[in-house]
Amino acid sequence: MAINMAVVPVAGRGTRLLPVAKSQPKEMLPVGRKPVVQYVVEELSRCGVNRLLFVTGPGKAAIENHFDIDTELIAHLRETGKEELLGELAFERENLEYFYTRQRRQLGLGHAVLCARAVVGQQPFVVALGDSIIGLHAASRVVRVMIDQFEEAGVDAVVALEEVPPEDVVRYGIAIPRGAAAEVFEIEDLIEKPEVGQVNSNLAIAARYVFSPRIFDCLENTPPDRRGEIQLTDAIRMLIQQGRRVLGVRLSHGQTRFDIGNFESYFQAFVDFALADPQYGESLREHLRRRLEMDGPTPREGRPCN
Numbered sequence: 079m080a081i082n083m084a085v086v087p088v089a090g091r092g093t094r095l096l097p098v099a100k101s102q103p104k105e106m107l108p109v110g111r112k113p114v115v116q117y118v119v120e121e122l123s124r125c126g127v128n129r130l131l132f133v134t135g136p137g138k139a140a141i142e143n144h145f146d147i148d149t150e151l152i153a154h155l156r157e158t159g160k161e162e163l164l165g166e167l168a169f170e171r172e173n174l175e176y177f178y179t180r181q182r183r184q185l186g187l188g189h190a191v192l193c194a195r196a197v198v199g200q201q202p203f204v205v206a207l208g209d210s211i212i213g214l215h216a217a218s219r220v221v222r223v224m225i226d227q228f229e230e231a232g233v234d235a236v237v238a239l240e241e242v243p244p245e246d247v248v249r250y251g252i253a254i255p256r257g258a259a260a261e262v263f264e265i266e267d268l269i270e271k272p273e274v275g276q277v278n279s280n281l282a283i284a285a286r287y288v289f290s291p292r293i294f295d296c297l298e299n300t301p302p303d304r305r306g307e308i309q310l311t312d313a314i315r316m317l318i319q320q321g322r323r324v325l326g327v328r329l330s331h332g333q334t335r336f337d338i339g340n341f342e343s344y345f346q347a348f349v350d351f352a353l354a355d356p357q358y359g360e361s362l363r364e365h366l367r368r369r370l371e372m373d374g375p376t377p378r379e380g381r382p383c384n
Contacts, residue, residue, distance in 0.1 A: 204225070
């Protein structure tokens with residue numbers, strides 16, 4: 079069965095991005111010219127996925143509104159002679175189907191994926207985290223590679239992976255390769271946020287997955303962690319322990335994952351995307367160069383009047 083469905087979890091509260099995420103979803107924060115989740119949708123569309131199920135929560139209506147066709151805005155642009163801006167709304171007219179379901183309780187990423195079961199049914203599907211962009215301007219084709227590997231190898235899961243500094247493995251789900259870690263390899267085990275020295279791998283899960291529907295049974299039987307959350311990593315580990323094959327696909331060189339989960343990574347992502355803007359990137363680069371070369375107090379501190 080061809081894979082054309084993606085589950086996009088967007089129910090998280092974004093507490094590490096307060097106060098900006100208090101009244102708007104973190105997935106709707108702008109990175110360059112577009113909100114984060116639009117890059118995710120465009121990436122999936124380019125990889126042949128045209129049915130998108132968002133798992134939402136309280137305060138996430140802006141995501142649904144963003145992908146609706148806004149006839150009033152279109153009419154306003156035409157009536158006011160701003161037709162040149164209609165191209166910015168082209169994403170509304172893409173041949174995509176949108177579905178929405180709710181995660182009524184905040185019980186972790188695994189639980190959010192489990193909430194999609196009634197809609198997904200017995201078909202294989204992609205999971206793409208709604209707060210992570212893969213590649214500058216979401217140009218990555220890793221999801222297409224993952225789907226192809228899933229279909230050709232007949233496995234039950236494929237997980238995208240990226241190398242992280244060894245000291246950062248405690249922050250991620252880490253994959254243990256079965257043998258050598260080539261570009262595509264079988265995963266022997268997965269450890270969610272291992273302790274320092276617990277693993278000798280630095281291959282971290284990179285926000286993209288492909289699953290057979292067997293993952294739902296594992297999610298139903300995965301016990302909550304110490305915070306009361308159901309971890310998707312633990313459910314994938316259960317698949318492996320049941321003798322099911324799981325593959326890892328490494329992000330290719332230069333395919334950075336932009337994780338919009340905290341202010342440091344958000345600021346870095348915005349700067350990288352803005353510097354790559356074809357219209358304003360060069361002027362921003364000059365502005366940053368001048369700011370970094372300035373001596374004396376910053377504009378925020380002010381300068382004394384002569």
